Amino acid sequence: MADENTPNGAAPQPAAQAQNAGQPQLRMQVLAQYIRDLSFENGVAQKGAPAGEIQPEISVQVSLDARRRGGENQYEVINKFRVTSKNRADGATLFLAELDYAGVFQIEGVPNEQMHPFLMIECPRMLFPFVRRIIADLTRDSGFPAFNMDPVDFVALYRQELARRAQAQQAQAEAKPS
Template sequence: MAEPEATTPEAPKTPAIPQLRILGQFIRDMSFENIVSRNGSNGAVTPDVQVQVALDAKKRGEGQFEVTAKFNITSKNKESEATLFVLELEYGGIFAIENVPDDQLHPFLMIECPRMLFPFVRRIVSDVTHDGGFAPLNLDTIDFVALYRQSLQQRAAAQKASEAKPN
């Protein structure tokens, strides 16, 4: 008598692990304006630094994306409100991304990719401000998750406002 064939249950498929590689990174545009040296300084300066960040992503090819982080950094004297310097920096990266579901790709591009670029941006900002005659500016860590959520809220509010307008 033959023994019945043993059936093995199929192993559950494990989802593929998302992969992210930086293929290249570059300064697309940079401008540093040392206004205090041009206009002169009157005594002690207490800097107040404002940092604005904007992110953009676009597809370059199959599995490749370009992400650009735009930083606008302005330093003003707290007492006089006089601008000390303005630094504008567009820093980009080209990324190979695999195994990220389509519904998660946008947040992945706008959170994880800028997070990978940020240490390089921080170094550039520090070097440029130091070479420009100021104390090196060491940017605080940016919460790209909060920045992404804020962007979604702004988009939703703009869409709601456009829908509410009578034609």
């Protein structure tokens, strides 16, 4: 039911929008995304299949990097993934995939104190489905079953990195002679 008191039949403005009217609007646009570096080593094809039954054990390492670009409010965010599959029985490497996948983002309306977590959490989250597809296609096209990575918890990854840095600073401070 329309509010009869609003001019020209316009919908009333919700209270939350009215309160946020003075704050800058968050705006994020993906300007580009691309593979910066890609490497795949197929240990099975190079050395032959390991003797006995193959029981793959896969590990995934993720690291992130972000930097300002030349344009105003532009940032490049790089997701680095290292996926290693080893045979559980003998430790032989079945494959090793390394992918650096980047996105260029135009970001406006994020306060400076929140920009770092935004770059390290939200931007990688936007790029992850593309990384997942590339790794799945790469493993499948190399003769292995497609490896569909589990979603990455970028918030937990960010918190772990903050804790690691705090520990390193504390250790450095304790190591300094008085």
